[in-house]
Amino acid sequence: MISVTEEEVAIDPADYAQAKINKSLSSKDKIGLLREMLRIRRFEQVSLKFYNQGVMGGFLHLYIGQEAVAVGTISLMGDNDHIITAYRDHGHALAVGMSMNECMAELLGKATGCSRGKGGSMHYFAPDKNYWGGHGIVGGQTPLGLGLAYALKYKGLKGCCFCYMGDGAVNQGAYHESLNLAALWKLPVVYVIENNKYSMGTTIDRSSAMRNCLAERADGYGIVWDIANGEDLYEVRAKAHNALERAHKHSLPTVLEIDTYRYYGHSVADANAKKYRSPEEIERYKAHHDPLRLWEKRLVDEGVMTVEEIEKLDESIKDEANAAAQFALDSEFPAPETIFEDVYWEVDNNTESGSTGRHFFGD
């Protein structure tokens, strides 16, 4: 490691709840974190029903089991902090505050979807909430995240980009090129490797050469790295906060590998989801390592919420998800003429540049 910030030293590894960034959380904040994790889980459970009923098309990559990663990291974001992720993107979208309505409608390809039905499950966007997608090609978003960080530094803003990726993406060349550039130009980017242990059906030991962990490869570029336990919201926040501070104060990158687990297959269409790993393994994670249940237990133990209050909150979020499902079903499909919208900014905005020459061909 090339630098250790003060905050890092301050963390007691035995109890991340005592980290400064977590001690400052009010009861309301803690309940808010639970609400965001519940929103992700309930939203996705409804979307899974849609998928199984054939109401939606394409792929559906579920985030269930990984909720603490998105919620913990995104809860740290300030006005000039931005995020970008890959195709398992519902969790990040909901955590930045996107509505279930626009997200559900997008799954169904409706005009009311966040991308007007043009992106689908893998391509959610909300630039107004500093959320830059939602990207379908493994590792393809890693240079984009670097670019967001470059823009922040260029403009002299004290900000950071959390660029999320899966453990499968660490073997893409674009990621390594990005690490080199991030270190070379001291860019405020945090690569968050959400290590759910399987790149589709291939285990880490069959896909990635490493000494101890994936983040350690950052050593080769002189980038500070860390690992975090993704089932513990406090730990995720404490370690991500260190990375954020490094970006804000020193304009330096970090690679943060967060150990996590997905309960469903790579996508719902993953026919081998229970073949490349045992049902017992999945059950073990659900029973003992579920970030949501563990956070609920924390809140009860800390006296922040009662079990009844949690159930009540959960019911209200189920209602939100069911209402979003109805909203999506009731929404209209986009009109055929919208196929040619959102291709060129200059055409959409009817500018002079958008009106010279022909932009679209065929009939």
Next chain:
Amino acid sequence: MPQITYRKAINDALAEEIIRDENVVIIGEEVARYNGAYKVTEGLWERFGDKRVVDAPISEAGFIGMGVGASMLGIRPVMELMFWSFAYVAWDQIINNAGQVRYMSGGLINCPIVIRGPANGGTNVGATHSHTPENFIANTPGLKVVCPATAYDAKGLMKAAIRDNDPVCVMENTLLYGETWEVPDEEYVIPLGVADIKREGTDISFIAHGRAVITALKAAEILAAEHGIQAEVLDLRSIRPLDEEAILKTVAKTHRVVLVDENKPFCGVSSQIAAMIQEQAFDDLDAPVQRVCSLDAPAIYSPALEKIQLPTPDRVVYKALQIL
């Protein structure tokens, strides 16, 4: 009017846009301290410093993708590819990210990025360094592509490309960098999607883009001198958007067309133009549309053969005479 090189015209366009807009930044391999592999960015680093002119390591996917990401937040990066042939290692960033992110976000995002560099054969560097990917780029809705043939056009189109709010790919030509044309001192911008008649004629139309325009002009001189035939030369300048009106107008005027195109013939730019002419101007034609493209094999190294692999004035003259 001052005579300046194609290279200097682009250099002037870049300098003027750096001064005009604080968000314009030049990024690429050897663009700063080395002054550019082809000296297009000569002197810019000295004038504008580290922030505005940035040397990138050899990581096209990384730095082009970085430029795309920065453009989403309002930076206007002008990315140099030492050769457009090197774009192939950055293809995902150019096609999927620069080209599709606006659409997939339902119009929430735009990428005001320029990707520029030479895209031509004819310099004895073999197949991997001689690609002409304007047809690939033009095949991707969301991207724009321009191919200037003269210094005047290179400057005006480059300025339009930098000011455009969509991703624009500017394909230059190393064989033209040292050629000179008249370029006024006064500021001007050439809109994308507006073709230009480089030579008036009445008997036949040559339609071309990039250096093929120069080839077509030479062929036109030969036809005039040796056969008394007046060929019109239409320079497309911009492939997408495309000035279809100008194409149809020259076809209606001369009724005979030879398309001159340094692309390979299969699915090249001229394939699209030919299809468009037969769909929309069939009745105006007095003869089948002819094409002169690069010969359909990878770019050969051997200097003697490479000269004839690219369209030559003689091949254009030959095709023209067949339909006159």
